Amino acid sequence: MSIEGDLGSNSGVGDPVLTTSYAFIKEDQRRLDAMVGVKLNSGNADDPLEGTSTAMTTRSLPMPYQTSLGTTDLLVGVNYRHKRWTGALAWQHVLVQENKNDYLHLNWLDNAVGRAYFESAGLERADDAVARLLYAIPIGKLTIQPGILAIMHLGQDTRERPLTFDRSERIAIEGSEGLTLNLTADLRYKLSSSWWLEASAGAPSVVREVRPDGLTRALVANVGLRFAF
Numbered sequence: 001m002s003i004e005g006d007l008g009s010n011s012g013v014g015d016p017v018l019t020t021s022y023a024f025i026k027e028d029q030r031r032l033d034a035m036v037g038v039k040l041n042s043g044n045a046d047d048p049l050e051g052t053s054t055a056m057t058t059r060s061l062p063m064p065y066q067t068s069l070g071t072t073d074l075l076v077g078v079n080y081r082h083k084r085w086t087g088a089l090a091w092q093h094v095l096v097q098e099n100k101n102d103y104l105h106l107n108w109l110d111n112a113v114g115r116a117y118f119e120s121a122g123l124e125r126a127d128d129a130v131a132r133l134l135y136a137i138p139i140g141k142l143t144i145q146p147g148i149l150a151i152m153h154l155g156q157d158t159r160e161r162p163l164t165f166d167r168s169e170r171i172a173i174e175g176s177e178g179l180t181l182n183l184t185a186d187l188r189y190k191l192s193s194s195w196w197l198e199a200s201a202g203a204p205s206v207v208r209e210v211r212p213d214g215l216t217r218a219l220v221a222n223v224g225l226r227f228a229f
Contacts, residue, residue: 010050014067017040072096077090132150
């Protein structure tokens with residue numbers, strides 16, 4: 001991952017995701033797959049602001065600049081395809097909370113831009129439920145799949161609020177629960193019987209009121225190469 005914004009830049013390995021699936025139905029016109037996996041954390045979401053004085057580098061960057069969520073999550077889901085329609089349901093359950101971020105507005109009193117993000121010190125995330133619907137439009141070797149992706153954050157996240165120099169309390173973050181609705185488009189081009197070139201893009205049309213985990217993007221795009229065996 002590579003992130004650049006008004007506060008600076010950060011880059012590193014994102015959270016790796018390992019999954020496996022099994023096809024309970026595997027026919028020409030319909031298919032049902034079940035999936036289970038895990039999302040690991042590649043860090044503790046506490047990367048500091050670099051390129052400043054030593055005192056400044058002790059401050060964590062806000063979550064939108066972090067390459068990891070700082071959690072280990074269980075992933076389970078089902079995917080059903082019938083002719084050109086595909087629907088999927090999934091659940092992301094946090095197993096381990098290891099976020100060590102310490103971003104608070106009071107640490108950025110000298111920087112107005114640095115106070116523009118949601119506070120996330122000691123962030124602990126709630127679970128997510130995901131639903132997706134796609135419709136395939138084949139054009140020769142190219143398949144276009146417009147769709148919608150709904151992500152329901154199932155509860156309020158929590159964070160640490162300092163009380164004194166060495167004491168803090170954990171508080172719920174109001175407005176951090178709720179729906180994110182994305183409009184998506186997938187492209188898949190068949191290179192051979194085993195190889196596909198794939199691309200996808202998504203943009204939100206509905207977002208949660210408060211997003212302390214930094215999962216807010218105007219546009220997300222991916223390109224990949226797929227090999228089936």
